[in-house]
Amino acid sequence: MEAAAVQEAERRTSYLELFFDLVFVFAFWCTGLAVDVLGTLRAGENAGFRVSPDHFAERYALFIIIALGESIVAIGSGLAGHTRDAAFAL
Numbered sequence: 001m002e003a004a005a006v007q008e009a010e011r012r013t014s015y016l017e018l019f020f021d022l023v024f025v026f027a028f029w030c031t032g033l034a035v036d037v038l039g040t041l042r043a044g045e046n047a048g049f050r051v052s053p054d055h056f057a058e059r060y061a062l063f064i065i066i067a068l069g070e071s072i073v074a075i076g077s078g079l080a081g082h083t084r085d086a087a088f089a090l
Contacts, residue, residue: 082088 079088
């Protein structure tokens with residue numbers, strides 16, 4: 001009977017730990033979101049932040065190049081162990 005009580009206490013403790021971990025993570029994310037939104041709203045129009053379409057286009061192009069390169073590397077590493085024959089080419 002005592003072993004069952006110990007297991008029940010351990011189970012309750014793990015549920016409490018899980019609950020407090022989830023509460024901490026949720027509070028952490030909410031705090032980060034609040035800082036992000038409030039910081040943006042507080043900055044206003046005189047904060048020196050300028051939007052440059054040319055810069056966005058350049059950054060987007062660089063992101064596409066990196067994404068394509070990562071895809072090629074992933075495909076190459078996935079096929080590294082296969083024998084190279086007619087089926088491999090298809």
